[in-house]
Amino acid sequence: MISNAMKTKMQAGQPVVGVFVSIESPTTVELLAHAGVDFVMVDGEHNPITAGDAVNMYRAAEALGVPALTRIGENTQQVIAKYMDAGSLGVMMPMINSGDDAARLVSYVKYPPVGRRGLAAVRANEYGMTGAMGEYVSTANEATAVVAQIETLEGIDHADAIINTPGVDVVFLGPTDLSVALGIPGQGKHPKVLDVITELTAKIVAAGKVSGTIARAPEDYGFWRDRGVSFFLTGANALLGAATTAYVQGTRAIEEGR
Numbered sequence: 007m008i009s010n011a012m013k014t015k016m017q018a019g020q021p022v023v024g025v026f027v028s029i030e031s032p033t034t035v036e037l038l039a040h041a042g043v044d045f046v047m048v049d050g051e052h053n054p055i056t057a058g059d060a061v062n063m064y065r066a067a068e069a070l071g072v073p074a075l076t077r078i079g080e081n082t083q084q085v086i087a088k089y090m091d092a093g094s095l096g097v098m099m100p101m102i103n104s105g106d107d108a109a110r111l112v113s114y115v116k117y118p119p120v121g122r123r124g125l126a127a128v129r130a131n132e133y134g135m136t137g138a139m140g141e142y143v144s145t146a147n148e149a150t151a152v153v154a155q156i157e158t159l160e161g162i163d164h165a166d167a168i169i170n171t172p173g174v175d176v177v178f179l180g181p182t183d184l185s186v187a188l189g190i191p192g193q194g195k196h197p198k199v200l201d202v203i204t205e206l207t208a209k210i211v212a213a214g215k216v217s218g219t220i221a222r223a224p225e226d227y228g229f230w231r232d233r234g235v236s237f238f239l240t241g242a243n244a245l246l247g248a249a250t251t252a253y254v255q256g257t258r259a260i261e262e263g264r
Contacts, residue, residue, distance in 0.1 A: 008095070008130070008131070008142070008145050008146055008149045008150075009149055010073045010095045010096070010149040010150065010151060011044070011071065011072075011073055012024070012044050012045040012073040012075075012095075012151070013073070013095075013096075013149060013150075013151045013175065015044060016151075016175065016176070016216050016236065016237065019236075020236070021231060021235075021236040021237070021238065022044040022045060022236065022237055022238070023043060023044050023221070023227070023238045023239075023240075024043055024044055024045040024046060024047050024075075024237075024238065024239050025038050025043050025046055025047065025239065025240055025241065025242050025245070026046075026047045026049045026077070026239055026240070026241045026242060026243075027046050027047065027048050027049060027063065027242050028049045028052065028053045028055075028241065028242060028243050029053070029055075029242075029243075030055050030059040030060075030063070031063070032062045032063050032065065032066035033066070034242055035048075035063045035066040035067050035072075035074065036066045036069075036070065038072075038242065039066070039067060039070035039071075039072040040070065043072065044072075044073075045072060045073040045074065045075060046063075046067055046072060046073075046074050046075070047074075047075050047076070047077055047098060047239055048060050048063050048064075048074060048075070048076045048077070048089075048094070049076075049077045050076055050077060050078050050079060050089070051077045051078065051079035051100055052079075056088075057088035057089045057091075057092045058092075060076060060089060060092055060093075060094070061092040061093060061129065064092060064093035064094060065093070068093070073095045073096075074093070074094060074095060075094060075095055075096040075097065075098060075151060075153070076089045076094040076096070076097055076098070077097075077098040077099070077100065078097055078098070078099060079100060081099050081101075081102075081107060081110055081111055081114070082114070083113075083114045083122065083123075083124075086111075086114040086115060087114070087123065087124060090115065090123065090130060090150070091126065091128035091129065091130050092128075092129055092130065093129050093130050094130075095149060095150055095151065096115065096150045096151030096152060096153065096175075097111065097114075097115050097150075097151075097152060097153065098153035098155065098176075098178060099111045099153070099154060099155060100155045100157060100180070100183070101155065101157065101158060101161070102154040102155055102156060102161055102168055103158055103160040103161045103164060104160070104161075104164045104167060104168065105164060105167030105168055105170075105171050107154075107168070108154045108167070108168045108171035108174050109171050109173075111152060111154060111174075112152050112171065112172070112173030112174060115150055115152050115173075116146075116147050116150065116152075116173060117143040117146060117147055118143075120147050120173060121147075121173070125139060125143060127139070130146070131146070151175045151176065152173055152174050152175050152176070153174075153175065153176040153177075153178050153218065153237075154168055154171070154174050154176070154177050154178065155177075155178045155179075155180055155183075156168060156177060156178070156179055156180075156184075156206065157179070157180040157183035157184055157187065158183070158187050159187045159188075162187070162202060162206070165177075165206055165209060166209065169206075169209055169210050169213050169215055170213055174215060175215065175216060176215065176216040176217070176218045176237045177206070177210045177215055177216070177217060177218065178217075178218035178219065178237065178239075179202070179203045179206055179207070179217065179218065179219045180219070180220065181194030181195070181199050181203065181219060181220055182194050182220070184199050184202055184203070185199050188202070194220070203219055203230075203233075203235075204233050207219075207230075207233055207234045207235055208234065210234075211234045216236055216237050217234055217235045217236065217237065218235060218236075218237030218238065218239065219235050219237075219238065219239075220238070220239055220240065221238040221239070221240060222240050222241075222244060
């Protein structure tokens with residue numbers, strides 16, 4: 007039956023660390039799971055990963071007991087339903103700009119009476135073959151996670167409504183898009199960006215919700231943990247690129263010294 011160890015850990019007040027997976031690769035998911043991540047985030051926003059691509063990534067994660075969520079770039083019921091029915095354990099939605107946006111997201115992820123997700127015999131509930139459908143509805147509503155991203159000036163202005171939307175588990179503050187919104191594109195560590203994330207995190211934590219952001223290095227993790235953030239993401243592409251660059255540069259340095 008469906009379960010979500012990441013959400014359980016968050017509910018216990020513990021931090022969680024995940025990785026965006028930006029290529030259609032179950033093998034990448036397996037490698038990350040073996041590396042010890044708390045969850046993977048299949049990134050269907052900035053990459054052409056369809057629900058059909060994602061399903062085998064979900065299988066890879068499930069085989070190793072690691073929750074797989076999905077960032078989806080369209081806050082509509084039919085698009086979200088395809089990923090959820092394929093086996094995603096939650097949705098991260100960018101460009102949440104109002105309480106209404108956040109409420110719609112919750113309604114598409116959750117079954118009635120919480121939301122309006124449609125029920126069918128699908129992969130997420132083992133095609134209705136291993137248990138009562140009614141039991142699955144209540145279990146899925148408890149296990150699935152909703153992550154709302156604030157990354158625009160409009161979102162900042164309506165942060166209180168977004169944060170206090172029932173059913174939102176995590177409010178994620180993306181430094182890259184916030185830097186664009188604040189007129190300093192690409193400067194994710196600019197004081198203006200840091201101040202916004204810090205101020206909103208205080209509101210998120212005070213509301214009993216979880217604050218999330220990007221931590222590309224352990225130093226970033228430490229900085230934001232000290233400020234109340236407990237949901238962290240980095241990117242598989244960035245990790246691969248950094249490790250490969252360090253390796254290549256190291257070999258060339260040896261050659262230069264020979």
